[in-house]
Amino acid sequence: MDDTLERIADALDRLSPIPLDPPNFDQCDAFLWQANPIGLIPVSNVSCVDINLLLGIDNSRDTLRQIRSSFLKVTQLIMLFYGVLGEWENHL
Numbered sequence: 001m002d003d004t005l006e007r008i009a010d011a012l013d014r015l016s017p018i019p020l021d022p023p024n025f026d027q028c029d030a031f032l033w034q035a036n037p038i039g040l041i042p043v044s045n046v047s048c049v050d051i052n053l054l055l056g057i058d059n060s061r062d063t064l065r066q067i068r069s070s071f072l073k074v075t076q077l078i079m080l081f082y083g084v085l086g087e088w089e090n091h092l
Helices: 002-015 058-090
Strands: 030-034 039-043
Antiparallel strands (some): 030 039
8 A cells, every 4th residue: 555655656746847946036127927837037138028028017008108109199290390391491
């Protein structure tokens, strides 16, 4: 009986995943969750992370997108305005 239980325990040990080392949170400012193999991957350049991968910042993300969209519209208007001025000055 003990031999059978020991074999079952050994088989379960072989099936279980290898325990991973805990990540060093002092290494980087951000980490990306990876499903296969399971673990956290350090991200060295945070500004290059796709914004859709960031979780728990929905309100901030939406505000940032709204500000960026408004800024682009203003920039386009300024470019259009200066383009019209340039055309007008050329006709003088």
